[in-house]
Amino acid sequence: MGGVDVLVRSSWLLVAALIAVMLAPRVEQVQPGLGGGKYLAGLAFAVLLYLSVLLHEMSHALMAKRYGLPVKSITLHFLGGVTEIEGEPDTPRREFGVSVVGPLTSIAVGAVFAGLWFVTPDGLLLMAVEGLAGANLLVGVLNLIPGLPLDGGRVLRSAVWKVTGSPHTGTIVAGWGGRVAAVLALSYPLLIEVVTSRQPDLVDYLLAFVIATFLWGGASTAIMSARLRRKLPTLRARSLARRTLAVPHDLPLSEAVRRAQQEQAGSIVVLDQHARPSGIVNEAALLATPEERRPWLPAEAVARSIEPGLMLPADIAGEDLVRAMQRTPATEYLLLEADGGVYGVLTTSDVDRAFAATP
Known part of the structure; x- marks a missing residue:
């Protein structure tokens, strides 16, 4: 797509199946009598959701190519997607541009579906529009959390880079932001109980653990990489x-x-x-x-x-x-x-x- 390879990990199939199963009761409620078709409807929603994730990643890729950075591939996986870019932006402004465009794209897509909600008739189509609006707005906002490996972490990195003149300092600060976000992610089940009065189940705890592990691992890798790259200028x-x-x-x-x-x-x-x-x-x-x-x-x-x-x-x-x-x-x-x-x-x-x- 656009000269960029798009790869789909096998883990995506697991998530698509999980979405189909979780949405099946809601589909049955909205459109009774579908039988096994309720799972196909959930699967179709999962495909549409990941197409919107692809738009998010494509915006990163197009902005990077605009700045002359080669884009190797886009990979869709169980937690969303990642755009693999060779090299890094050479200025804070370009780092900001490549980073912020993804969340803004998701928010824009969510806003479009939110607008469609007012003209969409009741039924499965309205359910899909509601779900895509909420999911994209959530993805856009969460990705602006100032911590690596999220896009918001790269935005924070660009700001610190601009102030200090050091991209490595920016990476370390944003990495610690990611570690804080990882710890906060563990409180997700408690948040559910406080906000919705619903007792969190095993899936909630598992989701919180997976997200926290992903954030902590990505943030720690970024911090270690920045500390190592600080030493590189001495190599001549x-x-x-x-x-x-x-x-x-x-x-x-x-x-x-x-x-x-x-x-x-x-x-x-x-x-x-x-x-x-x-x-x-x-x-x-x-x-x-x-x-x-x-x-x-x-x-x-x-x-x-x-x-x-x-x-x-x-x-x-x-x-x-x-x-x-x-x-x-x-x-x-x-x-x-x-x-x-x-x-x-x-x-x-x-x-x-x-x-x-x-x-």
């Missing part, structure tokens, strides 16, 4: 690079190692017949090669071919560096200067050690 490829030695592809491995040790180089780059970098000697493969075999093996035998994703700018740093390494996982990367010259080799192990050593 240029400062972590190993000095490298370029050798012909057919040079015996033992001689390549000897020259690297003599030059105090921490890595070896293999050149093709045109003297262009074609591979990086893999450290693990080198160490696994017995010394008595090294004189009979060319250096290229233990080198990994240099694919486009293994060539990085020498000045790459922070989140850009981590994303580049995630796109093309490897143990070594070739760092190039702006003019195409070889600067050195970056190893994943060196990056990991630098990250772990950062307070």
